[in-house]
Amino acid sequence: MNFDDTPQEAEFRSIARQWIDANAPKELEAELSKSSLGRIRLHDRDIVEVGKAWQKKKAEAGWACLHWPKEYGGRGASPIERVIWQQEEGVYGKLTQPFQIGEGMCGPTVMAYGSEEAKRRYLPKLASGEEIWCQLFSEPAGGSDVAGLRTRAERRDGEWIVNGQKIWTSGAHYSDYGLLITRTDPNVPKHKGLTMFFLDMKSRGVEVRPIKQANGMQEFNEVYFSDVVIPDSQRLGQVGDGWNVSLTTLMNERMSIGARLATGFPEMFEFCADLMLEGRPAIDDRAARSKLASWAVKASGLKYTSYRAISALSRGERPGPENSIGKLVAGSMLQDIATYAMDLEGAAGVLTGADEEEARGQFQQMLLSSPSMRIAGGTDEILRNIIAERVLGLPGDIRVDKHVPFNKIPTRGRT
Template identity: 50%
Template sequence: MDFKDTPEQAAFRAEVRQWLTANARPKQSGAGRPSQAERYDDAKRWYKKVADAGFACLDWPKEYGGAGLSQIHKVIWSQEVANYAEPDGYFVIGIGNCGPAIMHFASEQQKQHLLPRMASAEDVWCQMFSEPSAGSDVAGLRTSAVKQGDKWVVNGQKIWTSGAQHSDYGVILCRTDTEVSKYRGMTMFYIDMRQPGVDVKPIKQMDGDAHFNEVFFNDAEIPDSQRLGEIGGGWGAALLVLMNERLAISGVQPDGFPELLQLVKTLQIDGEPVSDNPSVREHLADWYCQHAGIKASTNRMLTAVAKGGMPGAEAALGKLVGAVMNQDIANYALQLLGESGPVMNPDFAPQQAHFQKTALFSPGIRLAGGTDEVMRNIIAEQVLGMPQEPRADKGMAFKDIPSGNQSA
């Protein structure tokens, strides 16, 4: 890894800084917290502005709405835009997960129609893998797609779908064959989220928002032309999406350290700066090591991708460590705030109630994109080379796998 910009990268960074200075909003304290609908509208505005300026999806080909640059250019953009109060990572699921699936599997005509609209957030996308009965086992899904002529009829339920209530399209993984193993009987499609037979129900969270959703399919019809990949090839397609998902999440996954460092510079305990407290300093040192490790690991992975490699399982490291760290830091910050910790009003709470909001939402981050347990298994098997966990259903036809829906 080389953390220094090349002359070309330095010129690009200067161009980005100049544009952001003129077009992005600076971070301000006491600005209040907009509603979820307002944040969505704000994100749509920002993405269109970025696309019009030529900075959208920097590593996508130009004919698909991108800039034809590299992952390193994306990193430079992310580093610079982080200094401003713009919702730059709001549609990361659609662009980071669904975009690569469309680019890899869709027809050329579909790519040229769908991808530029996705890059500018003219169309918003969601990813539908998780199901109530499958838990963390994506391959255990039961939403069915039955072929009828040149279309597929879909029935079932997805859950924890981020942003589904705002989405125009979604990538969906379905069970198309129960006579083979669970990994060989899946197929991927994309579907119009506004069409008949698709019912989205937001899930109210304890922070007051509804980031996640349940999605029900009742005889929803998908044309075969919207199939992504081969029939029965859904598992391979899903792995492509999941690898890109972890790469996308690693770029926006907060770990909480910069915000904590800013907080401790302003607090006092018994008239003394809290940063002088040995216990606080010990926590800061520990979390800084983790913060620096996540950053170095992500940069190493992005360097490999920029040289033509695929995003690997190493992305699970940043997701696992960062999500846990983010929650732990939020809880610790509330302890440091003492009696003012429960104050949720952004006009009065430090950093616009950042830590209060994080404490309520961070448990969901440890589920989104794969639970802690899933991340540990990925790291153990694909990074450390340890043996897979024993599976009683290995090689078994999906229809023969016992489920809670079967009678004794």
């Protein structure tokens, strides 16, 4: 692959750079540059409101959701142009965090399975940041087994009545709409009785309860559904075909997470160059250099694996299981780097706060948030199975429940 810009790509990059230079909120650049370790932190501004303003400005100029068709709020740009934009947007891309689930996961699913009316109504407002979307998949009883979900949707007079619970829903507390997978037929095997919908998060019977995280943030939520009414027009795909619909969401999710997940390596390299250990920079220590070299190789591998996925998209292919590689490697790398940084800091690593040195507390936040990164979008174990079975072609795990109706699968306490 040739990584140099073609003349057309170079022109696109120049235009994008000029627009960003003229329009980016440069007063936030310093804060955004220091906020990649665990959480995006703006001291005096609400990240959602600031993000909406930046997203709206981009949309009005044709820079939001570049790869989407123009009629749905995009620019009709190529996958390579999308990458060029992300490179030039740089730290300001962190302001799009509230929209990443909608743009990277929900939007492509609505585009693939929604009616033309739904696509023209919802996608432009998603692209412009007017409406934020979340993804309602995980459940307390299912864990990493998405198909083990128990949230029920029952058809009644042309509508669907939903009851159940979801958990670990990122951004549900500020989302306007959500992509919801439910069980509509418990009498068939678990992967076959599912149906996908989208719903208004302000609907009667929807209750969102934030989950307090170890790092002090509240990004995840529990969501309860009590007799929530969803019109059949908000169904995505056929009744009972929700698993196939969800694969579109999940493949896009792993590509989106794997491409955007910070590993902490640039910050770690700078930290080791500045930190003094026994009178010399930590980077002069042989063990530290060995660690840095290993992470540099992984960071490079992640970069070019992402480019390979982009090349596949440029050929019109759907995101595939190989995108699980980026998320798997980046998640564990994030945790390893944070752990080693805390070891180097020693007792100072427990300190955090605005009055401390900039490095103090940042790796602590990174370490506290890193376990969630190894769960969100598929646990390490799930991703390894996907890579083994669908990329390497190895035999699949034995599944004793594969052909068993969902309501016949034993649960704890049931004989």
